[in-house]
Amino acid sequence: MITRPLSLLGVAAIATLALSGCVANNPGGGGNATTIDVVGNGDSCDVSTTTAPSGPVTFTMTNKGSDVSEFELLAEDGLRIISEKENIGPGTSASMTVSVPAGKYYTACVPGLVGQGVRASFTVTDSGKAVTPTGSEKQQIDAAATAYVGYVKDQVGQLVTGTAAFLQAYTSGDDATARSLYPGTRAYYERIEPVAESFGDLDPKIDFREADVEQGTPWTGWHRIEKDLWQPSAADNGGVAYTPLTSAERATLAEQLTTDTASLHDKVTASDFTVGIDTISNGAVGLLDEVATGKITGEEEIWSHTDLYDFQGNLEGARVAYEGVRDIVKTKDAKLVDQIDGKLTSLENLLATYGSLDTGFPAYTSLTDTDKRKLSDAVNALSEPLSKLTTALVA
Numbered sequence: 001m002i003t004r005p006l007s008l009l010g011v012a013a014i015a016t017l018a019l020s021g022c023v024a025n026n027p028g029g030g031g032n033a034t035t036i037d038v039v040g041n042g043d044s045c046d047v048s049t050t051t052a053p054s055g056p057v058t059f060t061m062t063n064k065g066s067d068v069s070e071f072e073l074l075a076e077d078g079l080r081i082i083s084e085k086e087n088i089g090p091g092t093s094a095s096m097t098v099s100v101p102a103g104k105y106y107t108a109c110v111p112g113l114v115g116q117g118v119r120a121s122f123t124v125t126d127s128g129k130a131v132t133p134t135g136s137e138k139q140q141i142d143a144a145a146t147a148y149v150g151y152v153k154d155q156v157g158q159l160v161t162g163t164a165a166f167l168q169a170y171t172s173g174d175d176a177t178a179r180s181l182y183p184g185t186r187a188y189y190e191r192i193e194p195v196a197e198s199f200g201d202l203d204p205k206i207d208f209r210e211a212d213v214e215q216g217t218p219w220t221g222w223h224r225i226e227k228d229l230w231q232p233s234a235a236d237n238g239g240v241a242y243t244p245l246t247s248a249e250r251a252t253l254a255e256q257l258t259t260d261t262a263s264l265h266d267k268v269t270a271s272d273f274t275v276g277i278d279t280i281s282n283g284a285v286g287l288l289d290e291v292a293t294g295k296i297t298g299e300e301e302i303w304s305h306t307d308l309y310d311f312q313g314n315l316e317g318a319r320v321a322y323e324g325v326r327d328i329v330k331t332k333d334a335k336l337v338d339q340i341d342g343k344l345t346s347l348e349n350l351l352a353t354y355g356s357l358d359t360g361f362p363a364y365t366s367l368t369d370t371d372k373r374k375l376s377d378a379v380n381a382l383s384e385p386l387s388k389l390t391t392a393l394v395a
Contacts, residue, residue, distance in 0.1 A: 033058040033097050038109065040088075041065045045109035045118035053127035054102045060095040063088045067111045072154070073098060073122070074106040079191070080320050081150040086113065102126040114157035114265070137328060141277045144324045148280050149273065151320055152192045156265050159188035163261050167254040170225060173247070179229050183301075183309035186222060187357055190313030191320070194286040195275075199267050205260045209300065220256045223303075228253075230303040277325060281390040284321035287314040288383055296376045298364050308354055308361035311375075315348060322386070325393055333392040336385055343382040350378050 033056035037048040041064040061071040070086040071094075082105065083098040102124050110117030162185035169177040189196065189207065197203045204212070206221045213219045227242075228250070234241045245253070267273060275283075294300035295311040322340065330337045354371075355361040367375075 032056060035060065038062070038071055038107070039064055040069050040071070040109035040111065040118070042067075042111055043118060045107065045120065047107050047120060047122070050121065051123045051125060052100075054100060054124050054131050055127050055129050056097055056099045057124075058095055058097040059085070059107075060093055061085065061088055061109065062093040063090055065111050066090055068113060069109055069111045070113055070117075071096070072106075072108040072110060072117070072150075073100070074108060074119075076104040076106075077316070078106055078116075078119070079151065079155075079316060080323065081147060081154055084150050099131055100124050101131040110157070113269075115161040116154075116158050137331075140328055144277060144280060144328065145275050148275050148283075148321065148324050149268075152195050152268050152275075155188045155192045155317075156261075156268050159185070160261055160265050162188060163257065167258060170229070171247070171250050171254045175229055178225075179304070182222075182226065182229065182304060183306040183361075184357055186306075187309060187313035187316075189222075190290075190310045191287075191317030192283075193290060193314070193317070194279075194283040195268065196264055197286075199264065202260060202264055202267075206257065206264070209302065211299075220253060221260070222257070223301075225250075225253055225257070226301065227303045230305075232303060277328075278390050278394055280321050280324050281329075281393050284318045285386055285389060287318040287321065288379065288386055290314045292376075292379050292383065295364075296372065296379060298372075301364065305363040305365045306361070307364040308351070309357060312351060312357055312361070315351060318386075319344065319348070322389070325389070329389065329392050333388075336388055336392050339385040340382070340389065343378075343385060347378040347382050350374065 034052045035058045036052065038059055038061040039046045040061055059071060059073070061069070063069045067090065069088050070084055071088065072084040073082040074080060075082055082100060083096055085094050085096040088094045105122040105124060106119045107122045108117040108119045162181070166178055166181040166185050169175075169181060193203070193207070196206065204221075207223065208219065208221060209223050210219060210227065228245045231242045231244060291311055291314045295307045295314065298305070298307055300310050301307045322344065326337060326340075354367075
């Protein structure tokens with residue numbers, strides 16, 4: 001389902017996706033480009049300016065740290081990677097040029113190539129010159145694929161570091177901290193879940209619920225740990241008193257989840273990993289299906305009741321995947337794009353009335369039937385036009 005072009009590491013600095021579509025992006029500086037110097041040194045990322053006029057901008061990063069690093073320009077939501085330059089070795093420099101429209105962004109140095117790195121706000125002011133999608137449809141598709149691969153890698157990299165912190169708390173017996181880290185860390189996985197599902201048995205190992213596990217198959221992953229952190233009463237456990245896991249059992253589960261998460265990271269950073277344009281659009285559809293079949297029903301987080309966090313993660317991932325192909329589809333079916341835009345924004349606004357990943361969400365069990373019905377209706381309203389996305393894209 002997922003493959004990656006061998007030249008991706010070079011392509012990432014040549015063509016990628018901006019907030020409103022594909023924009024010109026070249027590996028070297030252009031004569032009319034604004035030039036910005038960046039110095040990365042472990043836990044610091046010094047950018048010579050925090051503003052630039054819209055149009056071509058050349059970032060040149062010098063890595064003064066001891067680890068290989070990368071430089072990223074991210075969208076205002078902190079999720080979408082507008083452009084990235086990878087594998088900048090210690091003591092070396094590298095440049096990337098990207099043409100960006102006016103708006104708010106983030107810069108980031110990512111030492112070790114995992115985690116969210118050292119970020120800072122970056123503003124692009126309006127130069128008065130239009131920055132529009134460029135290139136043929138094939139070039140736009142290639143750019144969309146490159147950008148989405150970068151997004152997946154970024155999310156899995158942050159999942160690796162987040163999972164390590166969560167498991168450290170869990171294995172040390174600091175259950176309060178582990179419970180607080182659980183939903184936010186899982187959001188990284190929820191945003192790219194269809195990609196993880198494409199790698200055979202990795203998703204079952206990492207994310208299967210108890211009801212999904214076949215008899216005789218070991219139950220591992222997030223939801224096994226979830227049950228141990230939110231231990232059920234006998235009445236909620238099939239009439240059987242729950243037996244808490246021992247320290248040794250916790251350590252075994254943690255080791256397995258660490259291994260499986262590392263394996264996922266290895267797969268999405270492999271030289272042959274890429275995505276097809278239909279995979280991106282189907283990913284948006286699949287993430288909304290995840291909401292409809294697991295989050296709206298409250299079945300996903302049956303012990304912790306943190307379903308709204310997963311809902312938000314799925315929705316953010318769907319938004320990124322959709323934005324990746326939106327401008328391509330708009331040239332083919334503008335009416336469909338307008339429908340998706342409206343329904344997606346309405347669902348996002350409705351979910352935001354309950355909280356956010358930063359401020360927190362209430363337990364799903366605290367929602368009324370009316371609340372759940374409103375969310376379900378909004379999901380169904382978006383599902384109808386979104387289900388037509390891939391057909392419109394490849395037609």
